[in-house]
Amino acid sequence: MSSRLILASTSPFRQQLLTKLNIPFDTCSPDIDETPKEGEAPDALVMRLAQSKAIKGASGHSQGLMIGSDQVAVIDGRIVGKPLTHEKAVEQLTQASNQIITFYTGLSLHNISTGLSDTRIETFKVHFRELTQAQIEYYLQTEQPYFCAGSFKCEGLGIALFTQLEGKDPNTLVGLPLITLIDMLSKQGYQVLSKNLVD
Numbered sequence: 001m002s003s004r005l006i007l008a009s010t011s012p013f014r015q016q017l018l019t020k021l022n023i024p025f026d027t028c029s030p031d032i033d034e035t036p037k038e039g040e041a042p043d044a045l046v047m048r049l050a051q052s053k054a055i056k057g058a059s060g061h062s063q064g065l066m067i068g069s070d071q072v073a074v075i076d077g078r079i080v081g082k083p084l085t086h087e088k089a090v091e092q093l094t095q096a097s098n099q100i101i102t103f104y105t106g107l108s109l110h111n112i113s114t115g116l117s118d119t120r121i122e123t124f125k126v127h128f129r130e131l132t133q134a135q136i137e138y139y140l141q142t143e144q145p146y147f148c149a150g151s152f153k154c155e156g157l158g159i160a161l162f163t164q165l166e167g168k169d170p171n172t173l174v175g176l177p178l179i180t181l182i183d184m185l186s187k188q189g190y191q192v193l194s195k196n197l198v199d
Contacts, residue, residue, distance in 0.1 A: 004064035005190070008057030013148075013155070014069060017176040021192050030056035030068070042079050043121050046070045046106030051119045054110035061112050065188055068108040071175045073101050073150035082147050089140050089151040090133075093161070098130040101150060105172050109184040118184050122177040124167030126154075131161065149175075 005025040007018055018025055030053040036045050054068030073080040075095050083089035103126065108119040139161065145153045152158035154165075154173045169179040182192050 008053040008068045014176045028057045042104045050106030050108040054108040058112045063113045066110040071105040092151040093136045096128045101126045122172045124172045127164035
C-alpha cells in the first residue's frame with residue numbers, strides 16, 4: 001500500500017513503540033480538548049479522544065493512515081491522568097499501593113482518503129506492590145514520571161512497583177497497543193511483515 005503512516009502524537013514513548021515495527025512514519029501534534037464529559041466512562045473517554053486525535057491530525061493531509069491513541073488509569077473507579085506535579089504523583093502512587101489498577105487505552109486508525117475510522121479499546125491491569133512512602137519518594141526522584149498516566153514508566157524502574165501484569169499486549173501499558181494496531185493496519189491492506197510498505 002502506498003499510503004503514509006502518521007502518528008498523531010508527540011509522545012516519545014509512543015514514537016519509540018511504533019519504531020519497534022521497523023516501518024517509516026511521520027508524527028503530528030493534534031490539538032484537542034481532552035476534558036472528560038460529565039459522567040463519561042473511562043472506555044468511552046479514551047475511544048472518543050483517540051478518534052478525535054486521529055481525525056484532527058488528518059486535517060491538512062490528502063491521504064495516509066493516521067494513528068490516534070489515548071490512555072487513562074482507573075483507581076477505585078476514578079479516572080487518573082498524568083500527575084504533572086510531584087505532590088500529585090505521590091498521591092496517585094499512595095492510592096495505587098497494594099491495589100489493582102486498570103488502564104484503558106483507546107486506539108484509532110483513520111483512513112484519510114476514505115474518511116473512515118477503526119477505533120478500538122484495550123485494557124490492561126496492573127497489580128501494585130504495597131509501597132512505603134520512602135519507596136514512592138525514591139521512585140519519583142529517580143524516574144520523574146510526571147507526564148505518565150498513573151505516575152509510572154513500566155519500561156523503566158516502574159516495573160519494580162508491580163507484582164503482576166495482566167493484558168494481551170505489554171505495549172498497551174506504555175500507550176500504544178501494537179498487536180491490535182498491526183491487525184488494524186492489515187485490514188487497511190498495510191502489511192507490517194512485508195518490504196512493500198509505504199512510499
